[in-house]
Amino acid sequence: MSKICDIFFTMAAKYPQKTAIWCDNKTVTYEKLASLVNGYSYFMFNHGVCYGDHIGFPMNNSIESAALILAAADLGAALVPINPTLPPETIKSLFAAADVNHLIARKNFLEQTAGETDFKFSGVQFCLDDTWENALSLELTEAISERPPVHNQVTGEETLIITMTSGSTGVPKPIDLTQINKLKRARAHIRLYNLTKEDRILAATPLYHSLAERLVLMPLLIGATSILMPRFTPSLWLNCIKNQRVTFTIAVSAQLGQIAELLTSPFVPEIDSLRCVVSSSSLLENHIKNELIDKLNCDFLEMYGTTETSTVTSINFRETVNKKNSVGKPLPEAEVKIIKEDQSAALPGEIGEITCKTALMCSGYYGLPEVFQNAMQDGYFRTGDLGYLDEDGYLYFTGRKKELIITGGINVYPQDIEACIKKLPEVKECAAFAYPDNRLGEVVALAVVPVRNTKLSKRNIQFQCAKNLADFQQPHLIVFLAELPKNSLGKVEKYNLVEYVTKHGVFK
Amino acid sequence: MTARDYILKELQRKDTLGENIDIETFNYLESGYIDSISIIQFLAGLEEEFGVEFTDAEIADPSFKIAGQLIRLVERKVMEHERSKAGNGEES
Numbered sequence: 001m002s003k004i005c006d007i008f009f010t011m012a013a014k015y016p017q018k019t020a021i022w023c024d025n026k027t028v029t030y031e032k033l034a035s036l037v038n039g040y041s042y043f044m045f046n047h048g049v050c051y052g053d054h055i056g057f058p059m060n061n062s063i064e065s066a067a068l069i070l071a072a073a074d075l076g077a078a079l080v081p082i083n084p085t086l087p088p089e090t091i092k093s094l095f096a097a098a099d100v101n102h103l104i105a106r107k108n109f110l111e112q113t114a115g116e117t118d119f120k121f122s123g124v125q126f127c128l129d130d131t132w133e134n135a136l137s138l139e140l141t142e143a144i145s146e147r148p149p150v151h152n153q154v155t156g157e158e159t160l161i162i163t164m165t166s167g168s169t170g171v172p173k174p175i176d177l178t179q180i181n182k183l184k185r186a187r188a189h190i191r192l193y194n195l196t197k198e199d200r201i202l203a204a205t206p207l208y209h210s211l212a213e214r215l216v217l218m219p220l221l222i223g224a225t226s227i228l229m230p231r232f233t234p235s236l237w238l239n240c241i242k243n244q245r246v247t248f249t250i251a252v253s254a255q256l257g258q259i260a261e262l263l264t265s266p267f268v269p270e271i272d273s274l275r276c277v278v279s280s281s282s283l284l285e286n287h288i289k290n291e292l293i294d295k296l297n298c299d300f301l302e303m304y305g306t307t308e309t310s311t312v313t314s315i316n317f318r319e320t321v322n323k324k325n326s327v328g329k330p331l332p333e334a335e336v337k338i339i340k341e342d343q344s345a346a347l348p349g350e351i352g353e354i355t356c357k358t359a360l361m362c363s364g365y366y367g368l369p370e371v372f373q374n375a376m377q378d379g380y381f382r383t384g385d386l387g388y389l390d391e392d393g394y395l396y397f398t399g400r401k402k403e404l405i406i407t408g409g410i411n412v413y414p415q416d417i418e419a420c421i422k423k424l425p426e427v428k429e430c431a432a433f434a435y436p437d438n439r440l441g442e443v444v445a446l447a448v449v450p451v452r453n454t455k456l457s458k459r460n461i462q463f464q465c466a467k468n469l470a471d472f473q474q475p476h477l478i479v480f481l482a483e484l485p486k487n488s489l490g491k492v493e494k495y496n497l498v499e500y501v502t503k504h505g506v507f508k
Numbered sequence: 509m510t511a512r513d514y515i516l517k518e519l520q521r522k523d524t525l526g527e528n529i530d531i532e533t534f535n536y537l538e539s540g541y542i543d544s545i546s547i548i549q550f551l552a553g554l555e556e557e558f559g560v561e562f563t564d565a566e567i568a569d570p571s572f573k574i575a576g577q578l579i580r581l582v583e584r585k586v587m588e589h590e591r592s593k594a595g596n597g598e599e600s
Contacts, residue, residue, distance in 0.1 A: 024526075060522060060523045060524070061523070062523075084521055084522060085521050085522060085546065085549070106520075106524055107524075108517065108520040108521065108524065111517070112517065112521075129524055206522075230523050230540075231522065231523055231539065231540030231541060231543070232540055232543065233537075233538060233539075233540045233543065235538070236538075236539075236540055407545065408544070408545050410545070439544055440544060440545065459552075459555070459561075462548075462552040462555075463552055463555075463556045465549070465552065466548075466549045466552035466553045466556060467553075467556070469549075470549075471521075471545055471546035471548075471549045471550075472545050472546075474545075474548040474549045474552070475548075476548060
């Protein structure tokens, strides 16, 4: 079977009374979820959502959102999930890049954008959780036991998710993931982590990222239970693990850092249900890892990957005793090659760009085939990350070739922030860069050189960012400098900025 | 927009508040409606919308995390601001 919904409906027929999803103290059985999915499919189809259409969705973590992924799959339509905190103009440009025809949103989003942003959709607007003018309420959906006839037309080759990699001003790269892509990825991870129908699998990251989408789809494809957290704090996470008897989860390293911090307090619940925790996004420091292994009483794995390639390598903490700081060996589906600057293949121990060939590769960048082609070399995807392989084939991550800040597991492109700040007439030049942070791994820091004899305060900059950037793009530190450090060609030396601002500037 | 409407709207950008929530005692940080990533934008937006500035002591006070108390703090600061402007002979 190569269609997500065929597998889901088979599970629903097999385990009708079993809990399919728990979210925020609400549960839904497989039977009820199947009826909800069909209800959504029929409702959207009857109101003009056709096979191959693209539906924009500022997504929250809820049972309804999970059901809508399945409904889109059964209609052969694609979802374009986005972060609802992005500024409306950014969302407009992302939706335009993904050729969005329809919109599904909560009332809060429709209210915020009403009269301010004209998304210019050719199709229909749906309100997920209430009623709103010019929008059809998905609350009117009735539970239906039959699948819509259009599902027979679906082959699995259809795009299911278009996920956006870039923020506001950079050229967005819409990553195209077909049902077959999603299914192959889910199956590879089910095998990798030995997941079974007995598992209770937690997703505690936003559903508009592919990690949480996978964590919700995997249980629904094997008759297991999905535990979906609508919001994250370390304390909510620990209570959820305990009360919902979670057995497996993948979390981003910044979340695990915060959880480890909380675990040092004497008042934390004892956890005895977890079988395995996987850390993604970046390597954890050893003391954090040890704290987690000690208190969570479970197996612990780390992984390396990108949204384009899915997981590339995986490592169990037991192996890390001998392979300290490695991100592991490639999955059976993946091959890794390190390419040096002169484009030749690196020998073991030599640092170069990490490239990957994998059966789990996305199907490309939607609407930008030449950009995706440029990122490929002989069938290998150039990740933009630097690293090396050792004699035994273990991969080590050493840095990033591309400029990127990863805060709380979310990628932030410095140029998006710089473009926003440069719009202030008092700014001569500026540079956004990563600053180390205990809680979030890295935070966005900003160095600003004001135009001579102008008044520019930290507040002006904060207001400019609050209005024009998403929440994860906000600078946590702002420093004023007389000039930015540059090389002989006049290029800003970003790798030097943390040291430079410590010496020459004052964080205000 | 009133401080109450603005704060409730901002708290719900990621997720809808449950029907049974008591705004007077609702801790928006512990419940994850605002987190360590979104707090910066939440504060800057609030300061700009109402033309106020929070002191470090106000932000550090436990009551700052409670929606009902934050609403009242903003209302009080707006009133103080208006009063001081009137006192200085500025048009309000």
